[in-house]
Amino acid sequence: MCRNLEKVANTSKSGAIVCSETPILLVGGGQIGPDDMNLALNRVKTLVAADSGGAAILAEGRVPDAVIGDFDSLERVSRELIPPERLFPIREQDSTDFDKALRNIEAPLVLGLGFLGARVDHQLAVFNALVRHADRPCLLLGEREVIFHAPPRIRLELEPGSVVSLFPLARVTGRSEGLEWPIEGLVFEPDGQVGTSNRATGAVRLEVDAPGLLVMVPRGALDQVMRAFLSGRIGRWPVRAG
Structure with a gap:
């Protein structure tokens, strides 16, 4: 580069x-x-x-x-x-x-x-x-928050009780660990199910099956999120055609 x-x-x-x-x-x-x-x-x-x-x-x-x-x-x-x-x-x-x-x-x-x-x-x-x-x-x-587009997978060491909001801009499904209300089995859509004001119970793991989900975590988690994105373990979405 x-x-x-x-x-x-x-x-x-x-x-x-x-x-x-x-x-x-x-x-x-x-x-x-x-x-x-x-x-x-x-x-x-x-x-x-x-x-x-x-x-x-x-x-x-x-x-x-x-x-x-x-x-x-x-x-x-x-x-x-x-x-x-x-x-x-x-x-x-x-x-x-x-x-x-x-x-x-x-x-x-x-x-x-x-x-x-x-x-x-x-x-x-x-x-x-x-x-x-x-x-x-x-x-x-x-x-108050850090907002990012969810990669295929991510792990964050969040403080218990931290707000984790998930908002879809496309149809998305996924799995989670460390959330008070797990997301497995849910279908997120902009005009349907959203996931605002979920809460971490400790370390949070998210996996999503397609691009389109925004994640919002407390501003104090900035360093955690940066380390996760720079770790090489989150996967990357392909370039969108067109």
Whole structure:
């Protein structure tokens, strides 16, 4: 994979803009708490912005390694502070800036910041992109939770009583251990069975049979989730056809 983010445009086999062998922080222009950036930067060093997320990175005294988006919300004063070789405009309007960025990043894990807690329609579009790009592992950091698209299998060492919510964006079945209400035998569907406000009884194991299930765990479990995704033991969903 390419490592020099100043010279990464179209250099990977898949045509991705940004490539890294280590996790990447992707910053959006939505709600970011006062400690969120420091928390993320203690875990991930490479900074990519989705459009106006570039201004949030600049406000922290950093310069993004790359900015991806249609550039309809990153103000000129911010663009002028970013080297032009780090700006990667994608002008089409059929997808969100989060979608544009996520599908053009190749990394073992993306930590997304600034994509939750603002407009509901924006959040729904982000969740939609998580499922459509299921082959691109991404964790979203919110004010109270970490949200991710369920991989084929995952094990998390959660504190007993921790809330574990499961919300389907497609028809999904699976199995679980360590949940107060096991999911085996259930069929999750957006207009049917959902799994909000389940609770961990200890270590949680989830297996799902298809992509489409969002998992929400407490924010304090971020390190647990990151380790699980980087362990190489969770499996990967294939690239979605079309």
